Amino acid sequence: MKLSRLFTTGVLALSLAAAPAMAHRIWVKPTTTIVSGDDEWISFDAAVANGIFFPDHFALSTDAIRVTSPSGNEVEKQHAQKLRYRSVFDINLKEEGTYRVELASQTLMAVWKDENGKRKMWPGRGRTGTVEEFHAEVPKKADGLQVIDSSRRVDVFVTSGAPSEESIKPSGKGLELDGETHPNDLYTGEEVTFGFLIHGEKAANASVTIVREGEKYRDVDDSMTLTTNADGKIAVTFDEPGMYWLEAEYEDDKAKAPAQKRRGSFVLVMEVLPN
Numbered sequence: 001m002k003l004s005r006l007f008t009t010g011v012l013a014l015s016l017a018a019a020p021a022m023a024h025r026i027w028v029k030p031t032t033t034i035v036s037g038d039d040e041w042i043s044f045d046a047a048v049a050n051g052i053f054f055p056d057h058f059a060l061s062t063d064a065i066r067v068t069s070p071s072g073n074e075v076e077k078q079h080a081q082k083l084r085y086r087s088v089f090d091i092n093l094k095e096e097g098t099y100r101v102e103l104a105s106q107t108l109m110a111v112w113k114d115e116n117g118k119r120k121m122w123p124g125r126g127r128t129g130t131v132e133e134f135h136a137e138v139p140k141k142a143d144g145l146q147v148i149d150s151s152r153r154v155d156v157f158v159t160s161g162a163p164s165e166e167s168i169k170p171s172g173k174g175l176e177l178d179g180e181t182h183p184n185d186l187y188t189g190e191e192v193t194f195g196f197l198i199h200g201e202k203a204a205n206a207s208v209t210i211v212r213e214g215e216k217y218r219d220v221d222d223s224m225t226l227t228t229n230a231d232g233k234i235a236v237t238f239d240e241p242g243m244y245w246l247e248a249e250y251e252d253d254k255a256k257a258p259a260q261k262r263r264g265s266f267v268l269v270m271e272v273l274p275n
Contacts, residue, residue, distance in 0.1 A: 024048050024057055026154060026267055027245055028065065028101060033158045033184050033271040040093045042158050044101065047086040052215045052245045055086035062087045064105075070097025070164045097164030098184060103154040106174055108134050108259060112142035134258060149259035151175060151199075154267040159184040172200040175250050175264025178232065183268060187275040188238050195233045198250050198264050202232035206250040206264075210236065213243040238272040245269055 028046045035042065046062055047055040059082050067075040080089040093099060108129040110122040122138050123129035134147070151174030157167065169179045177183070178195035186192060196203040210224040226234045228248075238244070246268040255262035 024050060025052060025245065025247070026060060027053065027269055028060070028103065028154055028156050029053055029243065029269050030101075030156055030158050030271075033156075034273075035093060035158075035160050037160070038094065040160055041090050042093065043088065043090050044156070045086045045088055049085070052211045053213050053243065054216050057085065059083055059085055059087040060103075062089050065089070065101060065103050067091050068100045068102070068167060070095045070099065070167055072166065075099065091158075093158070093160040096161035098157050098159045098167040098182070100167040101156040101158065104152070104171075104174060106149070106151040109148045109150050110134065110138045110145065112139070112145040114142070117143075131258065146261075147255075147259045149255045149262040151262075151264045153265070155183075156269050157183045170197050170200065172197075174199065175203060175206070175248060175266040177266075177268070178202075183270045186238065186270060186272045188241050188272060189275045191235055191237045193233050193235050194246075195231065196228055196248055196250070196266065197232060198252075198262070202230070203248070203250045203264070204228055204230045204232055206232065206248050208234055208246065208248045211245045212240060213245075241272050241274040243269065243271050 026048045028044055031043045045055065046060040046065065047057070048060055049055050049057045061082065062077060062080045065077065067077060069075050075091055077089040077091060081087065091099065091101070105128065107123070108131060110129070112120050114120050123133065153174050153176055155176070163182045163184045165182070168177065168182055170176050175196060175198050178197050180195050181192055196206050206228040208226045208228065212222070224236060226236065228234050248266040250264040251261060253261055
């Protein structure tokens with residue numbers, strides 16, 4: 001097994017690989033998800049924050065964010081700027097169909113105690129660990145050695161004209177949507193089903209949290225917490241329109257050696273329209 005190096009940018013790599021242990025929330029939020037016309041623009045905010053869609057912690061680097069057109073071509077991000085608490089960029093939608101905006105990583109991680117009982121972690125901040133590097137750098141008989149195959153994905157889908165299916169197909173890597181429900185076809189009052197895969201397999205018993213925008217201005221936490229069924233699916237009905245943040249987390253002991261566990265985290269920002 002060869003783990004891909006999808007990015008190695010300092011703070012970005014740390015935030016994605018270690019995010020399951022952090023209280024902060026990562027998101028890439030578009031101004032809208034659906035436009036019509038031959039030459040449209042959508043702007044995005046990207047941040048790691050304490051809450052949903054309110055940047056207050058640090059800006060997420062746009063360097064590793066990849067944009068793919070409906071025809072499968074890479075699209076250049078325009079006007080990218082890193083601000084204090086958020087980064088911003090634009091994309092120009094010149095093709096009809098669905099564009100994929102993604103941030104993805106996979107890394108091997110290890111923790112153990114040294115001879116003095118001090119906790120050690122590999123590969124360290126800003127690095128992506130491969131199997132070859134693990135064998136060269138990690139002591140195999142270390143006290144309490146734990147090895148995890150960790151993946152992280154952040155997806156946003158935006159559409160010009162009618163939604164298309166090619167861009168929502170799963171990659172077979174990490175935790176992701178199964179490609180059966182289009183994220184740009186969501187309306188209030190209609191039950192929708194989201195399916196999740198872990199490395200191409202049904203992600204049963206994954207934990208899913210869904211939060212509607214405006215969290216800062218609500219007195220109570222009205223987030224939805226669900227668990228996927230044996231087919232890796234959840235069913236949900238949205239009562240109110242707006243932007244929503246979804247996070248799914250998964251862990252099992254079916255990892256390939258030298259990992260003992262595999263862990264996946266997935267974030268999706270989606271827009272629900274009034275019916």
